[in-house]
Amino acid sequence: MALKQYGYFPGCVAQESCKELDLATHVVAEKLDWELIKLDAASCCGASVVNDMNRHLARMLNARTFAEAEALGLETVLTICSTCTGHMRQANHELLHNERYMKDANDVLARFGKKYSGKVETKHMAWILRDDIGIANIKKMVVRPLTGMKIGAFYGCHVLRPEEYAASGEDPRNPHNMEDLILALGAEPIVYEGRTRCCGFHIQLEKEEVTVNMVGQNMAMARDQGAESIVTGCPLCHLALDAYQTKSLDTAFGKTDLPVFHLPQLIALAFGVAPEKLGIQKHLTDASKVLVSAGIA
Amino acid sequence: MLVNLEVQRFNPEQDAAPHVESFEVDVPDGSTVLEALMHIKDERDGSLSFRRSCRSAICGSCTMSMNGLDGLACKTPIRQLLSQFGESGVADAKPHETISSHAGQAHFGAAATAAPVAGAAVPSSSVAPKTTNGKSVGTVRVGPMHNLPIVKDLVVDMTRFWEKNKSLKPWLVPKNAPPAREYPQSPEEMERLWRPANCIFCGTCYSLCPVVSVDDTFVGPAAIARVGYRFLEDTRDGARKERAETIVEQNLWLCAHCYACSYCPKHVDPHELIALSCVATIEEGVTDNTGARHAMVVADTIKKTGFLEESQVIPGTLGYFNLIGLSSVMPLGLRLLLKGKMPPLLMRPVPRVTEIREIFKAAEAKRY
Structure with missing residues (x-):
């Protein structure tokens, strides 16, 4: 019997271009004796973009995801993406604070025999590590301390703002x-x-140079404070920061080449797992130099 | 209480670049940043320049950066900043006695009538006043708004901000000849306009916006919420389509969805009104642009498979026949491919995807 059970919502990106995040999450979950029950019928959270087209859609889609979790007897959905976390919490906040929204959602869920009663909470993996495991206990599990690594956190907007529900x-x-x-x-x-600022991911297709500049600005701030690598809890931030740093050379912020780790990759490294088992070699900004100097690879 | 204010000074007639000047001031416990600045101006240095008028969060003059974050100095108790950042005045990734700036305030509506007075947002039970014994309770760093040129000290030139508001035509274009009496508005119609009407043009959101910080062509959150959305949703206005076209030309879709503007001191929350403005432009058929195509193709892939399909979204957004646009993303695509990070070309639909289509049908039938 696993120590803890969570509804697992990997989100689209961890199942598409960042499969290494999903992989590393499972590695960490096994070490922590977590049972991750994947909500495999769940849909995309709406990723903020769906709100720009229809305000009801994301709320109803997420109500269905929450109903799936409730049907499995789960009250906590574990996410590994800031964007999923924020938008699922936004949907839940709106459902819980507006009876009409909840009724509308349940009316459509009833068409296929589902119901959401409002008992599911979405939590980012980082919060679950803090609250359910405890930082001190994680420290006890470290077998290969990442000594010497200077790491800047990059939170991702959607686990910070708006504070009414992202909290x-x-x-x-x-x-x-x-x-x-x-x-x-x-x-x-x-x-x-830059750790609480925006990576610019959502507008890369609208105007790439703006994303490149936002990445350059944030990474230059990290570099100037002495960071040699970055860790993020959001695969969208990972994609933007990892892919666009090479291009930020063209900006006023100058060259940065900070490898960008996914949060569970970093934890697994300290738990003694080899980097190649975590897909770190798939990242565009090469991490080998940083890992070699930390004595890991 | 004794507090150390590190104030950014700049006098273009004397200084080559801005510099920081420290003032240790003794102000009553519960003082706001503005009260401390007024104390400096009255007692210490009359040349310190900053804008202020009402001292009660309604005129929108005293926007500035406090510990690197922007807001109204008259609505920001010094104790609140200390509780967020500690004594150093610099974000340090350490827990302090956190008090939300929104604590004790109704989310919106009530905020318009109940702007907190000095110290009211900080319950004394949460932060016990320290006796200073001649020692400062901490440092607060004060600087001018971001994203606008400095005139002097904490005063910035708001010209670009006003130009951008004007670019969205902040006036009503009547649908028909004016009625004999007033234009009637239902409570529901009024409700939609209430939120942007609370905006006081203080520019906090504009100053916080990371897109504006790197691209001056973005019209910015205040103009979109207070002018764009305000008139797009006014049932008396007769120029909705033109407004939709104008707001898209002014780069509505450059909003990065970062929600930095959720720190609005008047709870207008521009990020939500930006999203609703996007909805309105699509309703008006202004869809031949990257932003609208992006929103529509994302929704489309979710409808088909339940997933946001990355491999479909890129060509769908840029346009399948946009050879220049597509070739510009090719090098990155190739690098992802070589690293084994290319997203799958087709996603297998999630179980019971028909339920998702049912949800689309229900949501599409709704507007508000």
Whole structure:
């Protein structure tokens, strides 16, 4: 019997271009004796984009996901993506605070025999690590401390704002759960202004140069504070930061080449798992130099 | 209480670049940042320049950056900043006695009538006033708004901000000849306009916007919410289609969905009104643009498979026949392919995907 059971919502990106995130999550879950019950019939959370077309759609789609979790007897849905976390929490917040929205959602769910009673909470993996396992216990499980690594956290907007529902339990202007984890893993957390700012992912197709500049701005802030790599809890941030740093050379912010780890990859490294078992070699910004100097690869 | 204010100073007639000047001031516990600045101006240095008028969060003059975050100085108690950042005034990734700036306030509507007075947002039970014993309770860093040129000290030139508001035509274009009496509005119609009407043009959202910080062509959250959305949703207005075209030309779709504008001191929450403006432009058929195509193709792939299909979204957004646009993303696509990070070309639909289509049918039938 597993120690903890969670509804698992990997989100689209971890099942498409960032499969290594899903992989690393399972590695960490096994080490922690978690049973992740994948909500395999769940849909996309709406990823903020669906709100730009229809305000009801994302809410109803997420109500169906929550109903799937409830039907399995699960009250906590574990997410590994800031964007999923924020938009599922937004949907839940709206459903719980507006009877009409809840009724509308349940009217359509009833057409295929489902119901959502409002008991599901979506939590980011980082929050679950903090609240259910405890940073001190994670520290005890470290077998290969990431000594010498200087790591900047990149939170991702949607686990910070709007604070009415994104609330991680910390001040969104000065959060600390990621830095606490970095420290517990034996590395040095680098605090920089860009850590709570936007990566620009959502507008890369609208105007790529804006994303490139936003990436350049944030990564230059991290570099200037001494960061040598980045860890993020959002695969969308990962994609933007990982892919566009090479292009940010063309910006006023200058060259940065900080490898961008997914949160569970970093934890698994400290738990002694080999980097190639975590898909780190798939990242576009090469991590080997940083890993070699930390004595990992 | 004794507090250390690090104020950014700049006098273009004397200084080559802005510099920081520290003032240790003794102000009553519960003072706002604005009260501390007024104390400096009255007692210490009359040349310190900043805008202020009402001191009660209704005129929108005193927007500035406090510990790197922007807001109204008259609505920001010093104790609140100390509770967020500690004594250093710099984000340090450590827990302090957190008090939400929204604590104790109704989300919206009530906020318009109940702007908190100095210290009211900080319950004394949460943060016990420290006795200072001649020691400062901490540092607060004060600077001008971001994204606008500095005139002097904390005063910025708001010209671009006003130009962008004007570019969206902040006036009613009547549908028909004016009625004999007033234009009637239902409570439901009024409700939609209530939120943007609370905007006081303080520019906090504009100053916080990361897109504006790197691209001046983005019209910005305040103009979209207060002018764009406000008139797109006014049933008395007769120029909805033209407005939809104008707001798209002013780069509505450059909003990065970062929700930085959710720190609105008047709870207008521009990010939500930006999304509703996007909805309105699609309703008006202004869809031959990247942003609208993106929203529609994302929804389309979810309808088909339950997934946001990355491999479909890119060509669907740029246009399948947009050879220049597609060739510009090819190098990145190739690198992803070589690294084994290319998303699958087709996703197998999630179980019971017909339920998702049923949800689309229900949602598409609704507007508000």
